[in-house]
Amino acid sequence: MIKTRFTELVGLKTPIIQAGMGPFSTNMMCGTVSQAGGLGLVSTSGLASQLMAPEMFEIFMESTPGAKEAGSPLELYKLIYRNILEQTKESKGVFGSNIMVSEELRGMAIKLVETLVEITDENEEMAKRANVIITSAGDPVKMSELVKGSPLIWGHVVPSIKHATRAVKAGCDFIVASGQEGGFHGPWEPISSMILLPAICEEFPDVPVVGAGGYCDGKTLAAALVLGGDGVQMGTRFLATKDCEFADLWKNKVVETGDRGSLRARGMVGPARYLKTPVSQEMCQVTIEYAPGTYTGVPDTLKSIPARVLMAEMKGFAATFSGEEDKALFAGGECAQRIKDIPTAKELIERTVKEAEEILGGIAGKVIS
Ligand SMILES: Cc1cc2nc3c(=O)[nH]c(=O)nc-3n(C[C@H](O)[C@H](O)[C@H](O)COP(=O)(O)O)c2cc1C
Known part of the structure; x- marks a missing residue:
């Protein structure tokens, strides 16, 4: 078992986050990751795509039973949470949301946070197990009043020290340091995980920091911990799992890369x-x-x-x-070049933690004194 400041903060069994991967749905995978002891995330940017990209919204809805009857994106959001709470009731796993807060999406982001506060108020289990958000792609300070006035545990994704400083100013409880290796959206001035993660950990020693970008197995989880991190967020690796609701064509492409x-x-x-x-x-x-x-x-x-x-x-x-x-x-x-198979999310989490534990346990043997 790997315990870190991040697992203690959120109440997780493993220091692994399944990344938000909007505008596509990760609703189904979120539940299985949470059952397996990781932090599953609902990717919410698809909920904002109804007008801009209706075909994406249709695809998003397909992975939520009862979605057509939900009525509005915010009602659909509540339904997704209720479904996942039910799915994870035996395991008592923790789950949350990725909410993009960039200028164009801020209006929706505010509504999503307000809805989430309502949802977590529904019952004790929701309040305890569905209370994490990870915001990204915008200035967290502009969300600060709303989120800090709520019971949510808050992380923000950053690509630099400058952005991490904004996250700390906003009062985030943890930071996700996102290196340029990562899949999909990236910053204008990219920094690699090898530099970014330790730099942020050194700058903000009192804040738990999770690495993202390039992490995909036990070796890279162990590396993140050695670099000073408190866990990893994995996107591309979770995409190529049996539980991910992405198209098979996409998963196979990851494996072939x-x-x-x-x-x-x-x-x-x-x-x-x-x-x-x-x-x-x-x-x-x-x-x-x-x-x-x-x-x-x-x-x-x-x-x-x-x-x-x-x-x-x-x-x-x-x-x-x-x-x-x-x-x-x-x-x-x-x-993707290091991903060779399509396991279940549970198998992936278990083997990642086991491999990291073995590496960290045996590291002293690698050093010749
Ligand atoms: C298909 C795909 C969609 C993504 N969509 C989002 C998103 O909606 N919001 C976000 O904050 N990050 C998004 N990301 C980035 C991930 O959250 C994560 O930080 C990144 O995948 C980590 O790097 P990795 O791919 O090397 O694991 C996406 C990544 C992928 C691969």
Whole structure:
């Protein structure tokens, strides 16, 4: 058993978070991760996609029994929580939400947090086991009054010391340090996990820090702990599990991905990491021409980019879900090259912890004195 400040804070059996992976649904996987002792996360950005990307919203709803009758995205959110609470009642597992708080999504983010506070008020079990949120992609200080005035345990995802400073100022209970290796959305000025995680741990020694970006097994969990971290958040690795409700085409693509298998290009909301395919390579070409800020580190604005550059992502994802392999787009991280199988989420969590324990237990034997 690996106990850290993070597992103690949240009440977890393992220091592993299943990352939010919106705008797609992780509702089903969230429950099984929580049952297995990790922190399962509901990915909420899909709940905000009803108007902008109705086809994504449809796909999101498919993985929630009773979704069509829910009525509104916020009622659907409540239903998702009630379903997961029921699913995890034997294990008493903990679960939470990833809520994106960027400028465009802040209105929805506020409604989601308010709804979550209502949900956790429904009964004791909800209050105890469904009280974690991880915000991302925006300034946490703007959410501070709302979240700090609630009983929620709050983490925020950051790509730099500057952003971590905002998270601490906002009063976050823990930080997720997200390296540039990670799948999908990334920062304009990327830093690798090897540098970012220890840098944030050194800067904020009193705050639990979870590493994200490149973590996928016991070796990388052990590394995160050695670097000063309190746990790991894994996206690409959980995507390729039996419990993940993503398309099989996507999971298989992760497993097939080899050496030098990912790249960065301009996505809908900024720089993003995708698995390397002809479709994502074409997106790189277009990025060089119309959105070079992705590679120079100078943020562009939506107004300066042709709409077809921004729409490429949604078109690609729609093809992924409809099974059109030659047009499909796959968000994914560098660690895809180390992922060789599709286990259950439970098997993944168990073997990751076991491997990390063995490595950490035997580390003294590696050092020749
Ligand atoms: C398909 C996909 C979708 C993602 N969507 C979100 C999201 O909605 N919100 C968010 O904060 N991060 C999102 N991420 C990033 C993950 O939460 C996580 O931080 C990242 O995957 C960690 O790096 P890894 O892929 O190397 O494990 C996404 C990642 C992937 C692969």
